[in-house]
Amino acid sequence: MMKRAATILALLLLCGGARLFAQAPPEEGVKVRELPPAGPHWIFVMAPFSGTLEVTSVVAIDGDSRKVLGQLTGGLVSAFAVAPDHKQIYMADTYYSRGARGDRTDVLTVYDARKLAPAAEAAIPAKRQLSIPDSSSMGVTPDGRFVLIANMTPATSVSVVDTQSRKLAGEIAIPGCAEILVSGPRQFASLCGDGSVMTTQFDDNAKMTSQKRTARPFFDVEKDPVFGVPARIGKEACFVSYHGMAYPVDLAASPARPGQPWSLLSDADRKQGWLPGGWQPIWGYGRGGLLYVLMHRGGEWSHKDPGSEVWVFNVREHKRVDRIALPVAANSILVSQDGAPVLFTLTSQPAMMQEFSAIGGRYLGAIKDLAGVPFEIFGL
Numbered sequence: 001m002m003k004r005a006a007t008i009l010a011l012l013l014l015c016g017g018a019r020l021f022a023q024a025p026p027e028e029g030v031k032v033r034e035l036p037p038a039g040p041h042w043i044f045v046m047a048p049f050s051g052t053l054e055v056t057s058v059v060a061i062d063g064d065s066r067k068v069l070g071q072l073t074g075g076l077v078s079a080f081a082v083a084p085d086h087k088q089i090y091m092a093d094t095y096y097s098r099g100a101r102g103d104r105t106d107v108l109t110v111y112d113a114r115k116l117a118p119a120a121e122a123a124i125p126a127k128r129q130l131s132i133p134d135s136s137s138m139g140v141t142p143d144g145r146f147v148l149i150a151n152m153t154p155a156t157s158v159s160v161v162d163t164q165s166r167k168l169a170g171e172i173a174i175p176g177c178a179e180i181l182v183s184g185p186r187q188f189a190s191l192c193g194d195g196s197v198m199t200t201q202f203d204d205n206a207k208m209t210s211q212k213r214t215a216r217p218f219f220d221v222e223k224d225p226v227f228g229v230p231a232r233i234g235k236e237a238c239f240v241s242y243h244g245m246a247y248p249v250d251l252a253a254s255p256a257r258p259g260q261p262w263s264l265l266s267d268a269d270r271k272q273g274w275l276p277g278g279w280q281p282i283w284g285y286g287r288g289g290l291l292y293v294l295m296h297r298g299g300e301w302s303h304k305d306p307g308s309e310v311w312v313f314n315v316r317e318h319k320r321v322d323r324i325a326l327p328v329a330a331n332s333i334l335v336s337q338d339g340a341p342v343l344f345t346l347t348s349q350p351a352m353m354q355e356f357s358a359i360g361g362r363y364l365g366a367i368k369d370l371a372g373v374p375f376e377i378f379g380l
Contacts, residue, residue: 001082001273005376006327008144008297010244012208015213016320018089020085020227021261022208022209023045024025027238028331032347032357033070033115034114034115034286035060035069035070035113035114035115035116036114037088037114038076038113038380039062039063039064039097040064040102040334040336040337040338040380041063041064041338042060042061042062042063042069042379042380043060043061043063043334043336043341043344043353043377043378043379044059044060044072044080044082044089044152044377044379045059045061045331045353045370045375045376045377045378046058046059046078046080046131046133046374046376046377046378047059047304047351047370047371047372047373047376048077048078048132048373048374048375051146053076053100054075054076054093054095054096054099054100055073055074055075055076056073056074056075056076056077056093056133056203057072057073057371057372058071058072058073058074058078058080058091059179059209059370059371059374060072060282061070061117061353061367063153063250063336063342063344063355066223066355066366067269068196068367070116071116071117072089072091072111072116073090073108074314075093075094076093076094076095076096076130077094077130077131077132077133078091078093078094079091079092079128079129079133079138079150080137080138080378081131081135081138081139081140081147081378082113082140082311082380083113083140083163083188083288084142084143084144085113085144086114086142086270086380087112087113088110088111088112088119088144088163089110089111089113089116089183090108090109090110090111090138090140091107091108091109091111091285092107092108092109092124092125092128092137092138092148092149093106093107094106094130095107097275101247102122102125105123105126105325106123106124106125106126106128106135106147107121107122107126107343108121108122108124108147108161108193109121109374110122110296119189120166121166121289122147122149122161122166122167122168122181123167124159124161124168124283125151125159125168125171126153127151127153127157127159128149128150128151128159129150129151129152129154129156129178129188130152131152131236132142132279132375133282133376134228134229134279134280134376135230135376135378136150136178136179136180136229137149137150137180137231138150138180138181139180139181139182139188140182140184140221141182141185142149142182142184142185143185144163144166145162145163145164146160146161146162146163146169146205146206147160147161147163148160148161148180148182148188148323149180150178150180151171152178153174153203156173156174156175156176156177156178156190157172157173157174157302158170158171158180158188158200159171159173160172160202160206162206168204169205169206170200170205170206170207170265171206172200172206172208172366174190174200174211174365175191176193176194176196176198176216177190177191177192177193177198177276178190178191178192178228178299179191179228179229181229181230181237182238183199183235183251183252183256184201184202184252184290185198185203186203186204187200187201187202187235187254188200189251189256191226191228193221194217194342195217195219195222195362196212196213196214196217196218196221197219197249197251197255197256197258198212198213198255199211199213199251199253199310200252200253200255201254212252212254212255213255214255214257214258215255215293218239218247218258218261218283219239219245219247219261219286222333222360224241224242224243224245224296225242225280226239226240226241226242226247227240227241227242227303228280229280229282229283229284230249231291231292231307232282232284232286233251233284233286233290233291233346234286234289235250235251236248236249236251236259236315237249237250237251237293238284240264240282240293240314241276241293242275242276242278242301242303243275243378244263244265244270244274244275244276244317245261245262245264246261246262246263246264246265246270246291246313246320246346247259247261247317248260248261249333252278259301260289262318263348264293264313265380269277272297273298273299274283274297274299275295275296275297275302275303276293276294276295276296276304276307277294277295277296277298277302277304277306278296278304278305278306278307278331278332278333279304279331279332279348279375279376280292280293280331280332280333280346280376280377281293281303281307281333282333282334282336283333283334283337284335285337285341285358286336286337287337287339287342288341288359289314289316289343290312290314290315290316290321290335291312291313291314292311292312292313292333292335292343292356293309293310293311293312293313294309294310294330294331294332294333294345295307295308295309295310295311296308296309296329304341306330307326307331308325308326308329309323309324309325309326310323310324310326310333310343310345310358310361311323311324312324312357312358312361321323322360322361323361324343324356324361325361326345326354327354327363327366328347328350328352328354328366329347330345330347330354331344331346331348332345332346332374332375332377333345333346333377334346334377334378334379335358336379336380337369337379337380341353341357341358341359342357342358343355343356343357343358343361344377344379346375346376347374348374348375349373350368350369351368351370351372351373351374352366352367352368352369352370353366353367353370353374353377354366366377
């Protein structure tokens with residue numbers, strides 16, 4: 001009797017289930033959330049080692065709400081840049097057919113900035129510079145026409161990708177130099193091993209038309225090395241040395257034109273052991289002519305140590321105008337370029353971001369428990 005009842009129940013369920021499946025409405029397609037136009041306080045936090053060397057995570061954050069907007073995932077230590085019109089995001093990615101080994105493939109991935117979704121790829125030479133990325137690893141021309149990608153084999157060159165055809169347009173050698181500091185419509189500067197700067201100009205066919213170096217080094221590479229990526233303040237780039245010297249360079253000129261160096265430190269600062277340091281320790285605010293420097297108390301070769309304060313300097317008057325104490329020491333900083341600038345600081349361990357008003361240093365809040373080990377901040 002029990003077996004018969006179970007059999008009848010099973011048949012009823014089967015028949016009823018069949019009717020339910022037949023009457024169910026068709027499934028709708030997957031919907032992708034579309035973000036609003038980018039705001040001036042949007043930032044992108046890069047974690048090159050998100051649990052594995054082969055994956056680079058980039059988290060998009062709205063600095064006003066301090067909420068995560070979404071995430072992009074790239075390959076091995078991907079380079080990153082945003083188009084001038086903020087409609088597209090670029091990542092230069094490297095992949096191996098066996099994960100960490102095998103055949104190498106390099107691509108420039110084009111993302112739709114409103115959807116944070118891949119829109120296209122362009123094949124690039126398998127010689128991209130594989131190192132902790134920063135803003136000098138890749139650049140975009142002011143008109144958005146070309147993306148420039150740094151190569152190192154160890155010979156150094158720049159791959160030029162046409163964003164209209166989405167194809168490799170050419171390659172420009174920059175012997176003895178590295179980095180891409182876009183300084184004009186078809187011009188970029190590179191820092192060279194002897195302490196000089198090379199200025200490269202090219203045409204719409206991605207062919208080099210001029211290449212000039214400063215007549216002499218603007219800093220001593222042995223006695224006072226500089227952080228590779230300068231603060232950009234108007235047309236001027238301000239390089240900062242490990243020992244606290246500021247070296248202004250007009251990158252718009254060809255060749256670049258070094259200015260008069262000046263010190264960030266007073267005698268009292270030196271006695272207390274204050275020095276610049278971090279992964280991304282300097283940033284500029286063009287509207288105010290201000291230089292922001294992440295500072296710590298350390299000794300020789302402590303230039304990667306996190307900073308407990310951010311010092312603010314007026315680059316025209318060569319003087320410090322503010323000191324911003326950080327509740328949590330940071331490795332990287334960035335300042336937005338709008339009329340109400342925000343200072344963002346990034347800490348790798350613990351993985352968090354802090355925000356301050358860039359003028360006055362008022363603490364605004366923080367985002368804690370960021371994924372991975374964040375190293376760099378990119379802005380708009």
